[in-house]
Amino acid sequence: MSTWDRFVDTFFNARVMAKYLPDILSGVVVTIELAVLIVASGLLAGLALALVRALAIRPLNWLIIFIVDLFRSLPPLVIIVLIYFGLPAAGLSPSGFVSTWIALGLVLMAFAEEIFWAGITSIPRGQWEAARSTGLGFGQTLLNVVLPQALRLTIPPLTNRTIAITKGTALGTVVAVTEILGQASSAVSNSYNPSPLMMGSAAYVVLFLPVVVAARWIETKFAWKR
Amino acid sequence: MARPIVEARGIHKHFGALHVLKGVDLEVAERELVFVIGPSGSGKSTLLRCLNRLEEPSSGSVVVDGIDMLDPKTDINRARQRIGMVFQSFNLYPHMTALGNVTLALRKVAGKSRVEAEALGRAALKRVGLADRAGHTPGQLSGGQQQRVAIARAIALEPRVMLFDEPTSALDPELVGSVLEVMCDLRESGMTMIVVSHEMGFARNAADRVIFMDHGLIVEQGPPVAIFENPSQERTRAFIGQIQRH
Numbered sequence: 001m002s003t004w005d006r007f008v009d010t011f012f013n014a015r016v017m018a019k020y021l022p023d024i025l026s027g028v029v030v031t032i033e034l035a036v037l038i039v040a041s042g043l044l045a046g047l048a049l050a051l052v053r054a055l056a057i058r059p060l061n062w063l064i065i066f067i068v069d070l071f072r073s074l075p076p077l078v079i080i081v082l083i084y085f086g087l088p089a090a091g092l093s094p095s096g097f098v099s100t101w102i103a104l105g106l107v108l109m110a111f112a113e114e115i116f117w118a119g120i121t122s123i124p125r126g127q128w129e130a131a132r133s134t135g136l137g138f139g140q141t142l143l144n145v146v147l148p149q150a151l152r153l154t155i156p157p158l159t160n161r162t163i164a165i166t167k168g169t170a171l172g173t174v175v176a177v178t179e180i181l182g183q184a185s186s187a188v189s190n191s192y193n194p195s196p197l198m199m200g201s202a203a204y205v206v207l208f209l210p211v212v213v214a215a216r217w218i219e220t221k222f223a224w225k226r
Numbered sequence: 227m228a229r230p231i232v233e234a235r236g237i238h239k240h241f242g243a244l245h246v247l248k249g250v251d252l253e254v255a256e257r258e259l260v261f262v263i264g265p266s267g268s269g270k271s272t273l274l275r276c277l278n279r280l281e282e283p284s285s286g287s288v289v290v291d292g293i294d295m296l297d298p299k300t301d302i303n304r305a306r307q308r309i310g311m312v313f314q315s316f317n318l319y320p321h322m323t324a325l326g327n328v329t330l331a332l333r334k335v336a337g338k339s340r341v342e343a344e345a346l347g348r349a350a351l352k353r354v355g356l357a358d359r360a361g362h363t364p365g366q367l368s369g370g371q372q373q374r375v376a377i378a379r380a381i382a383l384e385p386r387v388m389l390f391d392e393p394t395s396a397l398d399p400e401l402v403g404s405v406l407e408v409m410c411d412l413r414e415s416g417m418t419m420i421v422v423s424h425e426m427g428f429a430r431n432a433a434d435r436v437i438f439m440d441h442g443l444i445v446e447q448g449p450p451v452a453i454f455e456n457p458s459q460e461r462t463r464a465f466i467g468q469i470q471r472h
Binding site: 124126129130131132133134135137140144145148149152171 | 306307309310335
């Protein structure tokens with residue numbers, strides 16, 4: 001057996017791949033479910049926090065800044081573990097799936113809040129003043145004038161953050177979530193062969209390329225004519 | 227004289243340690259065009275912004291068209307509809323077309339339907355000579371055109387008073403004329419206007435009264451000829467001399 005054959009046999013073993021393909025595919029489904037839940041809830045919660053912060057109620061803003069800084073500084077893995085092993089002490093016992101969702105959702109919320117907030121504050125004061133001088137209220141100005149401009153600025157950093165956090169779903173393996181990496185590594189232990197890991201890697205690429213392409217499309221669509 | 231449409235009394239404004247307005251009284255009659263001049267930092271823009279409460283006066287009273295602007299019970303958003311404002315830097319919404327800029331408040335504040343708002347918006351754009359630019363975004367318009375869209379945005383709400391905060395200062399010289407023309411038309415239609423600007427030629431031709439401000443106070447006021455040709459105060463004379471030399 002040549003070196004090349006041995007390499008292929010180790011990393012791209014057709015027999016092993018065929019056997020574990022269904023497992024990897026079910027992992028893909030779990031990863032997609034988890035990612036969609038994390039991104040939807042994280043972005044919404046982040047936007048909500050940024051909007052509340054725009055109201056400039058000081059004690060509330062201190063609380064928001066504290067929460068945001070906390071979840072931006074803690075390693076996501078630690079948060080997952082804390083929720084999974086810690087919450088049962090409080091009478092709640094979330095599954096590994098739910099723990100990962102909550103933990104990564106909170107992390108994305110924290111980063112998204114900062115990104116949305118930066119977008120909102122980057123809109124010149126003159127925009128607020130022009131809108132308010134025509135009689136638009138604070139909320140109307142925020143929704144109709146400031147937010148549409150701010151969101152356009154936030155799309156590139158949000159895309160990055162979204163992709164990063166979605167890849168973080170792999171951390172769910174530590175609390176037995178059967179997502180792509182979890183399925184791949186148990187297949188590796190069962191087959192004594194790393195080929196499933198290659199399939200897992202391919203699955204991540206196939207999953208994320210459309211996300212990146214979609215993000216580019218949104219960026220161009222949101223750009224207004226200058 | 228009938229009751230003035232703008233009545234500001236004893237306006238003081240502090241920005242931290244900075245005392246920007248030191249007790250300014252301003253009365254403007256209906257259909258009057260008042261010009262406010264003065265060196266930068268004299269408080270003229272701040273005075274203007276106190277009239278529609280974009281700036282909260284530290285003390286004093288502001289009554290516009292019978293509405294107490296500083297009463298917490300006043301619906302400030304409704305009151306502001308009656309006071310149009312035009313800014314030095316236009317402040318058009320870059321993500322909307324000219325028509326979108328003009329119709330936003332008509333729809334959201336005045337409660338007009340989209341069809342109604344667009345009809346009114348197109349009429350306002352026509353008044354400023356930009357009927358054919360309704361679908362353009364601010365980025366596709368020249369500075370003069372942008373400022374005229376901003377004027378259309380304000381007049382579409384049929385305000386009782388218009389405030390102009392250095393409307394031509396950010397414009398290239400060759401674009402100033404188009405904006406002044408629109409302001410002249412507006413004056414002829416009987417609009418009450420308060421204009422902070424250094425366009426002396428325009429002031430001479432169009433203003434009923436010129437106010438000279440310095441260090442947060444009104445130093446002198448009177449008809450344009452009196453202020454420009456024969457000011458009674460030394461500070462006014464110095465300022466007029468300075469701007470006329472250029």
